[in-house]
Amino acid sequence: MTTNDQSKWDRQHGDADGAKAASRFLQEIIDSDHWAIAPGRALDIACGKGRNALFLASRGFQVTAMDISSVGLEQGRKQADESLLSIAWQQTDLEQLRLGSAEYDLIVNINYLQRSLIPQIKAAVKTGGHVIFDTYLIDQQVIGHPKNPDYLLLHNELLDHFRDFRVLFYREGKFVDGTGPSFRAGIFAQRRR
């Protein structure tokens, strides 16, 4: 990530309204009766303005939220203060980050793809902990952004990355999540005990 990339994201978070509600995929899993996910330590990867971190904090998780954009983080912090939610906001370049081992009960990665980070995410989840990962699929480049394949998942790719986890839920296709329809893949997986 270059200084230019960071400025681009700062501008984007400063200009655009973007989605305010948490990811629908995340909400459906956390609020569902199908899986009892006890609140614990959660990490929101590339949190942006913190919509998903705020949602998790509102459900009782102790959340750390990381992003490179100080503008995004500041908006999240403001919203958290207004909502009386406590979140640890960290300005971090995820391309330089080394996550610790078995630190989190839940790691959430929404609308961000950095393939080199996936092994670290898997190692940073505690045994029995969960990962919720949902982002754009390769088909998305036909209807909108992103277009760069570096930021787009291949069909079944998440299943391959999380082959050694227990896959509790997986889906691929065109879904309305955020501001409009997009091609997405999402996985909910548990680190085996």
Ligand SMILES: C[S@@+](CC[C@H](N)C(=O)[O-])C[C@H]1O[C@@H](n2cnc3c(N)ncnc32)[C@H](O)[C@@H]1O
């Ligand atoms: C599409 S936004 C998604 C934000 C959030 N996850 C959500 O679903 O609302 C992508 C985010 O990735 C962040 N980002 C991009 N490259 C990054 C990097 N190298 N380190 C940390 N954050 C980065 C951007 O600042 C931006 O907030």
